[in-house]
Amino acid sequence: METEKITQDLKAMLNDGVFMDPLLMNTYYQGRMPACWEQAKTCANRMYQSYTHGQHFAPGLDDDMPFSPRLLHRCLVETVMSTAVEIANERTGSVAPNEDDLETAKHRVEDWIDKRGMERLYKVYFVIAGYDFLQPMFFHKHVYEADFLNGARHYPYTTEALDLYLMTALARGSVRLKQLRDGRIIVPTKLGQTRFQWMRQSLEESGYLERRIAMSYVYQFDTIEDWDALCDIVWPDGRELRKSYLEWVGIEPGQQVLEVGCGTGVLTFDEGLAERVLPEGHLTAIDVSNGMLDQAQSKYKERGAPAHVTLTLASVEHLPYPEDRFNVALGSAFLHFTNASIALKEMARVVVKGGIVSILQALSFDLNVPFFNEWFQPILELAKKSRRNQKGTYLPTIDQLQEWFAGAGFSQIEVRQTTASWVFDNPEVVVQHIVRGVSFFQAELVYLPWDDQRTLIMELIDRGRDVCRKYSRIERRLELPSVMVRARK
Ligand SMILES: C[S@@+](CC[C@H](N)C(=O)[O-])C[C@H]1O[C@@H](n2cnc3c(N)ncnc32)[C@H](O)[C@@H]1O
Secondary structure (H helix, E strand, O other): OHHHHHHHHHHHHHHOOOOOOHHHHHHHHOOOOHHHHHHHHHHHHHHHHHHOOOOOOHHHOOOOOOOOHHHHHHHHHHHHHHHHHHHHHHHHOOOOOOHHHHHHHHHHHHHHHHHHOHHHHHHHHHHHHHHHHHHHHHHHOOEEHHHHHOOOOOOOOOHHHHHHHHHHHHHHOOEEEEEEOOEEEEEEOHHHHHHHHHHHHHHHHOOHHHHHHHHHHHHHHHOOOOHHHHHHHHOOOHHHHHHHHHHHHOOOOOOEEEEEOOOOOHHHHHOOHHHHOOOOOEEEEEEOOHHHHHHHHHHHHHOOOOOOEEEEEOEOOEOOOOOOOEEEEEEEOOHHHOOHHHHHHHHHHHEEEEEEEEEEEEOOOOOOOHHHHHHHHHHHHHHHHOOOOOOOOOOOOHHHHHHHHHHOOOOEEEEEEEEEEEEOOOHHHHHHHHHHHOOOOHHHHOOOOHHHHHHHHHHHHHHHHHHHHHOOOOOOEEEEEEEEEEEEO
């Protein structure tokens, strides 16, 4: 019963654009954007004062749920701040909120509380933070209290938060303490284990975990500093492929072109897309990641800030352009990070009748190759256990692509199949690239505690070293099927 209610609340939150992600707040925003944090705290303080008149609040809570002013306070700050991030994401696709986003977030959170009650918000917070709290205990059966309190397994949660969570979990009977010879451990109780299972179920069923993953795609691009170097090592013929893609699309001088998911500007500047619109045409290049755009911005400046190019922070899912604005909308290696059918509909909307929508995209392929299985065995096992990722990759199939293009209203679709070499040579680079760059295993990693994610990544790098010794270079090369698609509106 309560599980269903929580699932409904979580769904309602996602529908109403209210987001609550303590993990994201602590990982990404801790120490960043201090002005935003201060503003979020002020909002939360005001909300806290207007909603908590103790008497009012407590009767809404179950007997086993203690009321902690500090916890409610954390819940409010993190909800206002995460909602502001959600709003920034809706507006520009980025995860960098401004003052207006915070103001809008405050209203959204207040409206939600007016409709559903502060107790429900507090309970949802218990589920989300409780899930993060119990996950390492569930995974490892126990955690040493000392390790727990210094955050060894729960980084990026701060000691201050962990201290509070532990008291609360003890009071609720979700965990107990047990003295061992070498120290005290925290063990989940039977009740705690049952709670953990239903919390996970609620977070999955409501779409919350999926949203968390989608958000992480955006902010992890923000923190990749050496994307171009990474790609050049892993996809040595990636640049040639982009060049031949541009030839194939056939951009004409004078056209108004939109490039989506421009990243660091490899297609835009390095491979000459910008020059193709000259003279008199214009190229608008967008991306959702501030970090990637900064790198594109450097290339733009190196080229003397050409007036025929504009770089803009925006999402392909909400293009800030009117209908019929461009002759061509195109992009490379971005579609699998987006809601593809929305992305293609948006691209179709902004091109003129007779205009072109085109993509260069890697396709799903069979990863069942000896060296790959050996290298990535621990994560493949995890995928099997969680019964996700049955297909092997998160890349689309050609049929899916055709379906999405047809769904966006295109009937004339041209496809050119090609391949790109994927070289598994340098274990650090390969693992970085697979985990962060192409995000193959994001859906598995989300099921691991923070600390174990890092340990797994280190293990994958170590396994990679062994695999590189055992298999020849040729054996460690995959031909990645890729496709160029061009459709006319
Ligand atoms: C793999 S990179 C490819 C970059 C570039 N097109 C290239 O070929 O090197 C994918 C890019 O898509 C961007 N991206 C992801 N989701 C997006 C969205 N919804 N709208 C626009 N860009 C998005 C990412 O920030 C990232 O820069």
